[in-house]
Amino acid sequence: MTSGPLRLGTRRSSLATTQSQMVADGYTARTGRAVELVGVTTFGDVTKAHLAQLGGTGVFVSALRDRLLDGEIDLAVHSLKDLPTRQDPRFTLAAIPARHDHRDALVASRKFADLPAGARVGTGSPRRVAMLSALRPDLEYVAIRGNADTRIGKVASGELDAVVLASAGLHRLGRDAEIAQIFEVDELLPAPGQGALAVECRADRADLVAFLGVLDDPRTRSAVSAERALLAALEAGCAAPVGAFAADDGHTLNLTATVVAIDGREAVRKSAAGSPSEAVDLGRLLAAQMIAEGADRLMGEHSH
Ligand SMILES: NCc1[nH]cc(CCC(=O)O)c1CC(=O)O
The missing domain is CATH 3.30.160.40 (Porphobilinogen deaminase, C-terminal domain)
Incomplete structure (x- = not known):
């Protein structure tokens, strides 16, 4: 392994760069080795199409993997729930750091049960629409896209009454204060892997796979492996x-x-x-x- 800083590839959104910086800082704290962030634009970030129409999996992931293959970056950090379940043998999930919150959160001025009938709730996720419809069939579920700031902004502007986002993402962005309610898993089961991060590198970098292992949390790994x-x-x-x-x-x-x-x-x-x-x-x-x-x-x- 070369001796300069490790190059960590990340999507450019504020959530992606924030969680990538957390991984970089964790690695440097444990090993003393510097890590620099390299921004990568992915297809999922530039397309206007709805994620469900894209066939879902992988749109945020493949550009980062291309940079791993061409050697421009040493490791990539993904949100685990965005990672296709079929593991590509050219890459290794070298670490799955500890997951702190797997749940979904409501950003609104009141709790979910207190939203008036007909209130407009934004989410792009069929999972959230289906489960929330079971609890409150009287609300209107509106498909939205965009980063967390854009989504939260639709509540602030009054365009929507509420949006549902992963609690972990809101926490990493420092937006906890806007959470009206966190859904427990008996109300709203999260997406498989939600809240967990994946640290990936090339499978042929055995040196790096071993070093990155310091970031791994075995209990999170077993949990998300089952999910x-x-x-x-x-x-x-x-x-x-x-x-x-x-x-x-x-x-x-x-x-x-x-x-x-x-x-x-x-x-x-x-x-x-x-x-x-x-x-x-x-x-x-x-x-x-x-x-x-x-x-x-x-x-x-x-x-x-
Ligand atoms: N599908 C997009 C995505 N991928 C990961 C997160 C949030 C953070 C996480 O689950 O680790 C989000 C946004 C959201 O669902 O609110």
Whole structure:
């Protein structure tokens, strides 16, 4: 490995650069090695198309991977929930740092139950629309895109009454003060991998894979491995109405997942527990049980 600073590739959004800087600082604190951020523009950042129409997975990821392949950067930081579940053998998930908050949050001037009938709630996520519709079918769910600042701005301007965003992202951006409510997982199951980061490098950089391992949190890794194995086994992408959350207490891995019809009227929801060392098997097992109870039929009712 060359001796200059490590070059960390990041999307240019404020969320991406903030979380990339957190990873860079964590690495330097543990190893003393300098890390410099390299901004990369991805297709997902420039296109105006709706994410669900893009086929969802990978639009934020492939430009960063191209820079890894051409050697312009040494490592890339992604939001794990944006990473396709099928692992590309040219890359290694060298670290999955500790996840601090997996939940979704409501940005609004009042709590979800206190929104008036017909209130306009912005979210681009079919998962959030489906699950929130089950709780409040009397609200209007409006598809939105754009970065967190743009989305929050639609509440401040009065264009929308509320928006739903990942709590982790709002926290990293220092916008906690605007959170009216954090949804617990029994109300709104997060996307698989939500709130976790992925530190990726080329698989042929064995030196770097070993060094970056200092950033890894094994309990977060087992939890998100189960969530992502479930998502993969359901053959659903990041735009599908699938929620999953797993927690590893050091002995047991508990996984809960749901697939919801887009109108929120039907859902399959199940939990399973197993050994953290068998996280992938647990995710696959739960997916198979959910499919047996009709999960694939619910997903088939809208394109994914
Ligand atoms: N799909 C976009 C995306 N990818 C990661 C996050 C938030 C941060 C995270 O989950 O780590 C967001 C925005 C959101 O859902 O609010």
